[in-house]
Amino acid sequence: MQADGTIEAGVATEARWLPSLPLVLLGAAVLICALLLTQPLTLPLGPMYWDLVLYLDAANRIGDGQVPLIDFIAPVGPLGYWLFAGFDALFPRAHPLLLAQWCLFAVTAPAMAVILHTVGRQSRARAMALLLPYLAFQILPINVEHYSFFPGTDGFGIYNRHVSIVLYVLVCGLLFLRGPALAAIIGWTLIALFMIKITGFLAGGLVTAFALAAGRIGLRQALTVAAAAGLALIGFELATGLVSAYLGSILALIAINAGGILPRFVQAASLHLDIVGAGAALVLALFWLDRRDIADTALALRRQPSAAGFIRLLDRDVAWLAVVLAAGLFFETQNTGGQAFIFIWPVLLMILSRWLGSGRRGALVVCGLVAATAIPPAETVLQRGARALMAQAGYAALPNQHLGRLGQVSQHADVMNRASAMLDIYAAHPATFREFTAREMLPSPQLYSELDFQASWLMAVDEGVAAILAHERASGRRFETIMSLNFVNPFPAVMGRSAPRGIAIGADPFRAVPKPDDAEITLAREADLVLYPLCPVTVANEALRKIYAPVLTGRREIALGRCWKGYVKAG
Template identity: 60%
Template structure:
């Protein structure tokens, strides 16, 4: 095992000036700031694919009605993120939903991170701050490393992917820093259960890291076994309380069947998308292996000679091996991600390399430090640069005018984008035949339609106009639509109008990736809906596909006009 390089002692006279508990105080201050901001009616710059945020808004409304994720409605990922959002939404009803979704994860990551900081600060203040500051950047800022638009904004998409990466960051930090195998095993169990209930690919990535932790001797297999049994007991409790675990497993299998395809192209895509990090990290692994080649040879000889667990642990617990494992786990996670925080959980490993090599006089020191910087800096600088640019740009932004969108509509964008969105809504409404012809070719009006800011703003405008049309129809006819369904990717109408949602159907209804064939229970629930909405601004192949999926449950309904952008289907 590589010997820990001792950190230099603080210069004489500085010990008294060391602020006690500084990392923990900074963490507490960040939490207090976020709580205060959750009480404020913030207006935030809209970013690409903002409508992904409605997944959390829709789920929170359903949970408030007594519905259970996976049992009463299908979700694209695990239920934990939706439960966290729903709980925080009850406490802070005035908060912007994007901040609620982003900061609800503090409930999971802050307690173990506080333990990590206590242990790290006892060893080195630099180590503690080096772990804390990136964590706060990634946990606080709702910004992905990918950018999809020219005008800056905050990212309402990829939220559960960001959550998985941040939990993995805490897991890797705990694996390297926490003393005492029992405490370490408990924290790792906490993180793994959170990953399992957030997104299964995050859980598998964490499993890869922990499996290597057993080889490297950072996990005791007996405690690991007890922790696994404890986790199984918790999952058994969830299963016995209503069948949640088996429903989750069934949803994962259903999504795998829908998204079946070769894994190699996804690895190539993920690697090319983040080539800067992958290339720098790969070069750093090779450089460290070459510099330490004699140690590798000695470790292998010792393993062959002794054939002991200690010699295996010493061989495996090396910086370059750990970096290879975390980079592989990160690459696997990115094969299933759309947006997120690529490879950020490799930072604790990079920090360990940095703190060791900065005092290492061996040849290759500066090459290693340069490659550490090239691997670690891109995601952090991208997030900070995008957040800073958004903060500066919004001084020229205008708020989206709306009457019925509540906190979801507290967004702003450049005046040109807002103006274009309104004009495009009029064009969509007046050119239905054109967009039906485009949909007939099984394509979208634009290859990047959903990431375009004017589409997202226009979609919000259409939702606002649709609610106004529904309310006007109800007032005119004396009816009330208690249960509302939308043949669209997301359905904000029940949450915004305080109505009920149709059970047993998918939220995040991508008909090509996330909507299984509806069973009899789902079709019956759709048939019982008071109002089913079909968006027309614009007509898209995805919305038409959803219409076909649920058409068997819509027989006998009559069509009512609800403004230029919506068709309504009501019971005959």
């Protein structure tokens, strides 16, 4: 018996040290993604693909020694660009969209490993239920919004997806961890959210503040986390000055985008009405089913106020769901694409585990509403990802010679043919598109999300690179620093050149380009070549040309193919 007991005890001890299935799957997923990043893969082109150039441009600038938000304006925080630049050095053959999506594993995978290890010791099924959605959303570069009939991957909304995935990890930690592990997860994820996008940090802060009020975090623990995070940011500010520059850029963007917040909430709610509607119905159902206990607890708290009574009132399913749903809605008021509300799943899992099979009155309604809330984002991302993978087998590759990894895309042959034809039309009929610009209109209200525009823009960039190289050969002059009066500037990254300091990497003149001061104009004048796109001329590009008109003064104008006008620096 003693021998048998010793053997059993040894097996049990060994089992505790063996990695659980969820941890093995997490490690395998990370390894597979790393292996795929070593391959020159082609992905199906999706709407607003040119947003991806922000990451290529930022990484190229970082490689030149530029610091985000100090040396160039960025629409969000620097962490995503730093991660992309670091992984780009490790995986030079990787497709940039996969690189931008998967570099976030460096932030989320360690935190999820801690969560899965803790949760898996209590319930492997629950750990798997947290892991599988996380992997689907972390791996697939797919948004929940639809902008095209033909399936493709989404090069836009990348930093919004980053925020949603980090919020998913944070909510998992708040609901299923306690003690030092929870403190570490909170500090890690909130700092990451702050450095990715400030609205994500505010959404995460709201949920964390509620967790503190609901007693999931001790006050001493919260103060310790806040102090540690604050010291880290203060040290970072003293070393680089980046935190103050980041906050300054946020204030500048708020000034440009000032407007009523209520219409943004209505727009976000209507865009994601399937999730918001089902989630709101679930909140009402839980409140109704729990109304007596809520009323009794509130009355007892009124008669005899106490911290324990306050925690009992707050720490319940309906309150958690309402707060996380509100945080998600707030975050989506500033977004045009991403993986909206995916971080509500840990709350839904908690609700499901308490109601499924409980036999309680209303359990069927609750479980049905949980499914109605959880299914839309998961179904959309998985279905769109599967369609893109299947459709790519019959897609035509983008014809290009100079785009490198940026041009590793494909789309339906009809889209590619139309893109080529539209490029001919843009070049042959410039007066038509100048008329659109004069009327402050786009040729199509959804021009930038149309696949043929994105494909024709890539073709135009390819032609532009060829024209620049031909001019350099003919003139004997090399343009080391290139600026573009376009939303994004792919030329330095594609050609191995530099971009001027002080210029935004996402130059939307109506939302993200504050009026440049004298110092920024001086920096921009250092550009050897300034490019102006002609295929087609648009309102935004004309606005950029007016903003940077002082930079063009005294430059020599040259034609660079049919789609680009160049302004060459004197001398």
